[in-house]
Amino acid sequence: MRIDIITIFPEFFREVFDFGIIRRARKAGLVEISAHDLRNWTSDKHHIVDDRPFGGGDGMVLKPEPIFAAVESLTGAQSRDSCPGGTRVILLSPQGRVLTQAVANELAATKHLVVIAGRYEGVDERVSEALVTDEISIGDYVLSGGEPAAVVLTDAVVRLLPGALGSETSAINESFAEGLLDCPQYTRPPEFRGMRVPEVLLSGNHGEIVKWRREAAEEKTRRNRPDLLK
Numbered sequence: 001m002r003i004d005i006i007t008i009f010p011e012f013f014r015e016v017f018d019f020g021i022i023r024r025a026r027k028a029g030l031v032e033i034s035a036h037d038l039r040n041w042t043s044d045k046h047h048i049v050d051d052r053p054f055g056g057g058d059g060m061v062l063k064p065e066p067i068f069a070a071v072e073s074l075t076g077a078q079s080r081d082s083c084p085g086g087t088r089v090i091l092l093s094p095q096g097r098v099l100t101q102a103v104a105n106e107l108a109a110t111k112h113l114v115v116i117a118g119r120y121e122g123v124d125e126r127v128s129e130a131l132v133t134d135e136i137s138i139g140d141y142v143l144s145g146g147e148p149a150a151v152v153l154t155d156a157v158v159r160l161l162p163g164a165l166g167s168e169t170s171a172i173n174e175s176f177a178e179g180l181l182d183c184p185q186y187t188r189p190p191e192f193r194g195m196r197v198p199e200v201l202l203s204g205n206h207g208e209i210v211k212w213r214r215e216a217a218e219e220k221t222r223r224n225r226p227d228l229l230k
C-alpha cells in the first residue's frame with residue numbers, strides 16, 4: 001500500500017510513523033508513507049494556499065487549485081471519476097462520515113490512499129464535490145487541523161495490512177470485531193497497594209477464566225460504552 005498525505009505541515013509527520021507497528025510495516029515494505037507540502041503545488045511567488053471565504057465570515061479557506069494539482073500529480077487523475085481502481089482520495093474534515101473499524105477495514109483493502117489534511121476553517125467545497133472519494137472525520141470533537149486525524153487514520157489502516165501484526169489473525173480477534181470492549185487485564189504482582197487481582201485469573205481454571213473475561217468485558221462495555229450494546 002502507498003499512503004500520500006497532503007498537508008501544509010509536512011514536518012508534523014517527521015517522526016510519528018517511526019515507531020512500533022507502523023515502523024515495522026514500513027521496514028517490511030508493506031506500506032510506503034509520504035507527507036507532501038501542499039505549497040509545492042502553488043504557482044505564485046508567495047505559495048499561497050488559502051483565501052477568504054466567498055459570502056464573508058471568519059477565517060480562511062484552502063484554495064482548490066493547489067489541492068487539485070497535488071491530487072492529480074499523485075494519482076494521475078483529474079477527478080474522482082477518473083481515479084484508478086484501488087485508489088481513494090480522502091478528505092479529513094469535521095463534516096465527514098465517522099471513522100470506524102469497518103471504515104478502516106475497507107481502506108486497508110486499497111492500494112493507494114491520498115489523504116488531504118485540512119487547516120483553517122475549511123477546504124473549498126469543489127474538492128469534496130469533484131475530487132474526493134471519501135470525506136472522513138475521526139469523531140465529534142474539534143481539532144485544529146486534519147494532521148492528527150491523518151495520523152489516526154494511517155495507524156488504524158496500516159496495522160490491518162497482512163503481515164503488520166505479529167500474527168496474521170490477531171487483528172480479527174480484537175474487541176471491536178465482537179462489538180465489546182476488551183476485558184480487564186492484570187499482571188504481577190498479585191497484590192499491589194492492597195489491590196488484589198481477581199482470584200479466578202490465578203486459579204488456572206480455563207473455563208472459569210473465559211467466562212469471567214466475557215462477563216467483565218460486558219460490564220465494562222455497559223459502563224463505558226452502552227451504545228455498543230444497542
Ligand code: 9D3
Pocket residue numbers: 092093094117118119120121122136137138139140141142143144145146147149
Ligand atoms: C466544525 C468546526 N468548524 C466550525 C466553523 C470549524 C473547524 C474546526 C476545526 C474547521 C476545521 C477544523 C479542523 N479539523 C479538521 O480538519 C478535522 C477534524 C476535526 O476537527 N474533528 C474530527 N475529525 C477531523 S478530521 C479533520
